[in-house]
Amino acid sequence: MSAIGGPCDRALWYGFRWASPKRFDAATLKRFADGHQTEAVAIARLKACDQLEVYDLSPDTGRQFGFExxxxxxxxHMxxxxxxxxxxPKTWHVLEIKAVSDxxxxxxxxxxxxxxxxxxxxxxxxxxxxxxxxxxDYADLDRHYxxxxxxxxxxxxxxxxxxxxPEAGRLRGRAQTIIASDSPPPRISEAPxxxxxxWCDHAPVCHQGEQALSHCRTCLHSTPVEGGEWHCARWARKISVEEQRxxxxxxxxxxxxxxxxxxxAGPDWVEYRLPDGSVWRDGGAAYTIGDTIEAEAYRHAA
Incomplete structure (x- = not known):
């Protein structure tokens, strides 16, 4: 939910599918740390105001208020x-703290x-x-602070x-479409x-032909299923987050x-003609169904 307001459906889909690596330099990591500390200070100052009633954790669960x-x-999580x-004074508001640059x-x-x-x-x-x-919308509150x-x-x-x-409904629908899609949505622009x-993290994959990361979420065998889980059709079982990565x-x-x-295409490979005219085979050469000990060990795992 923190990303769904972004401008590009394709970038959101890439993010959901972990298509590109996330790399943060030291300065960015320090900004993240500053942000967390600033949010904590802001919450403490609000709680120090006698006229305010502030809950940053759910009284029922002791955890952040979350929706799915x-x-x-x-x-x-709000x-x-x-x-x-x-x-x-008598209206409950969703509370959000944002730490930003000057x-x-x-x-x-x-x-x-x-x-x-x-x-x-x-x-x-x-x-x-x-x-x-x-x-x-998820909290059924009419105001946001x-x-x-x-x-x-x-x-x-x-x-x-x-x-x-209406906007909440549109965003829910947008999220559903992106989650259910088994192929990248159209680009926001065809111009790199x-x-x-x-400035998009996914530009190398989207516009420059860089290979996406190889793991379960970029594999045609995997599908998001109920419970926030993923299912692999090749091995006919659910796959953990660790296995997905x-x-x-x-x-x-x-x-x-x-x-x-x-x-x-064959049972375990797909061939593509690349823009330079060459043919590239995905799979097949390094792996044949039933013949690879490593693959069979994976099939019998869990």
Whole structure:
């Protein structure tokens, strides 16, 4: 749910299928750590206000408030709920804390000036707005309170957003389509230098012909099933998260992940004609059904 407001269906599908590696440099990891610490400070300051009732954990479970849909493959966790705000003292709000850079903070200030507080979140960030409307919908609450801070909570502002059931329904439908799709959706642009493509983590796979990662989620044998689990048709059993990341010798790429035209196929291989005119066979050469000890060991695992 934290990503479903992104602009490109194909990028979301790549993310769901773990098609590209995630690499973070040290500066990015430090920003993540700053964000977690800033959120903790913000929650503590809200709880210190006597007139506010703040829950960052569910009183029933002692865990974060979480939601899931589409057989457990569409999940999200909101930061909490809050009651007692001066603007609406008797109304429970979904509570979200966002730690952002100074530049991003200034963008929110400009959004408030441009469209007003209640429309500012959508103007500022479609991704954050999508989270807000989904959390309100799943929590059955009519208001959302987003606290936005710079690192360390040195600067702080908040905006309230109203429930948007039609948009929540659209986002749910979008998630369902992406989860159920067995091939990549259309690109947001066919131009590799399109501004949203240039900064996308999946651009090498999407536009540059780089091979997607080889594991169960990029394999044509696997399917998302109920309970947030995955099923492998080749071995006729469910596969754990660890197994999904590892893959197996019988892996065959989802055809839409291969930058070429499918020209032939057998029981354990698929051939593609690549843009340079050469033919590439996926599978078959290194693995033959029933003949590989490693594959047979995998089949009998679990």
């Amino acid at each position: 849909d589409h057989h457990g493959h569409f999940r999200g 930061d909490g709920v809050i009651l007692g705000l001066l603007q609406a 530049a991003k903070f200034r963008e929110l200030e400009k959004a408030v000036e441009k469209v007003g507080e209640k429309l500012a979140l959508r103007e500022w960030s479609e991704t954050y707005y999508a989270q807000a409307v989904l959390y309100m 987003c606290v936005v801070c710079t690192p360390g909570c040195r600067r702080w502002m908040a905006v309230r957003t109203e429930r948007d059931k 230098d399109y501004y949203q493509c240039r 590892e893959g197996c010798p019988a892996h065959l790429y989802i055809p839409g992940l291969v930058p070429g035209e499918q020209v032939d």
